[in-house]
Amino acid sequence: DTGVSQDPRHKITKRGQNVTFRCDPISEHNRLYWYRQTLGQGPEFLTYFQNEAQLEKSRLLSDRFSAERPKGSFSTLEIQRTEQGDSAMYLCASSKGSGNEQFFGPGTRLTVL
Amino acid sequence: KQEVTQIPAALSVPEGENLVLNCSFTDSAIYNLQWFRQDPGKGLTSLLLIQSSQREQTSGRLNASLDKSSGRSTLYIAASQPGDSATYLCAVDSGTYKYIFGTGTRLKVLA
Numbered sequence: 001d002t003g004v005s006q007d008p009r010h011k012i013t014k015r016g017q018n019v020t021f022r023c024d025p026i027s028e029h030n031r032l033y034w035y036r037q038t039l040g041q042g043p044e045f046l047t048y049f050q051n052e053a054q055l056e057k058s059r060l061l062s063d064r065f066s067a068e069r070p071k072g073s074f075s076t077l078e079i080q081r082t083e084q085g086d087s088a089m090y091l092c093a094s095s096k097g098s099g100n101e102q103f104f105g106p107g108t109r110l111t112v113l
Numbered sequence: 114k115q116e117v118t119q120i121p122a123a124l125s126v127p128e129g130e131n132l133v134l135n136c137s138f139t140d141s142a143i144y145n146l147q148w149f150r151q152d153p154g155k156g157l158t159s160l161l162l163i164q165s166s167q168r169e170q171t172s173g174r175l176n177a178s179l180d181k182s183s184g185r186s187t188l189y190i191a192a193s194q195p196g197d198s199a200t201y202l203c204a205v206d207s208g209t210y211k212y213i214f215g216t217g218t219r220l221k222v223l224a
Binding site for chain 1: 159215216
């Protein structure tokens with residue numbers, strides 16, 4: 001297993017710009033998750049996919065956020081019209097099987113100026 | 114609604130000491146519980162997964178226990194080392210696959 005990878009690792013943007021993050025899960029993991037973590041807090045669930053189907057979205061995921069997982073492989077998370085409150089670490093995880101042990105990527109740190 | 118609490122929020126111990134980190138959850142109907150380690154500015158590293166039918170799991174110097182009836186899990190670290198310094202997070206899955214995390218315990222092991 002090569003592990004979960006995320007790109008970019010860091011993103012600095014100006015308020016109002018759109019940003020897109022990518023996550024590549026561990027191969028053959030059918031579930032993929034997005035979480036958001038702010039300083040001093042534990043990660044908060046945003047959304048998850050089973051294969052290509054998006055099965056749950058948190059209320060944290062406003063209309064400015066959209067996630068996709070075409071063909072059930074990699075996933076993208078887009079934030080439109082970024083706000084300073086969107087500054088956070090965005091974490092991706094993947095899992096498979098009944099045990100659902102989740103493996104996390106290194107995260108994308110977003111700073112909105 | 115599931116809530117997860119970790120106490121203490123921060124802990125400093127001398128090298129070599131055995132220590133226990135605590136995780137409490139409000140809804141005992143859990144599917145599994147996973148402990149993670151997070152170094153500053155990094156992603157999460159999986160330490161141990163305990164499924165609802167299990168009472169404990171061990172990996173090297175780490176031992177995690179689960180008591181669903183009391184809503185508690187503990188992570189025991191034996192013979193702590195400076196390299197163990199990190200934030201430790203517990204996460205609970207209540208059967209919906211998504212995790213609810215605690216706020217973590219920041220551990221510092223002094224050489």
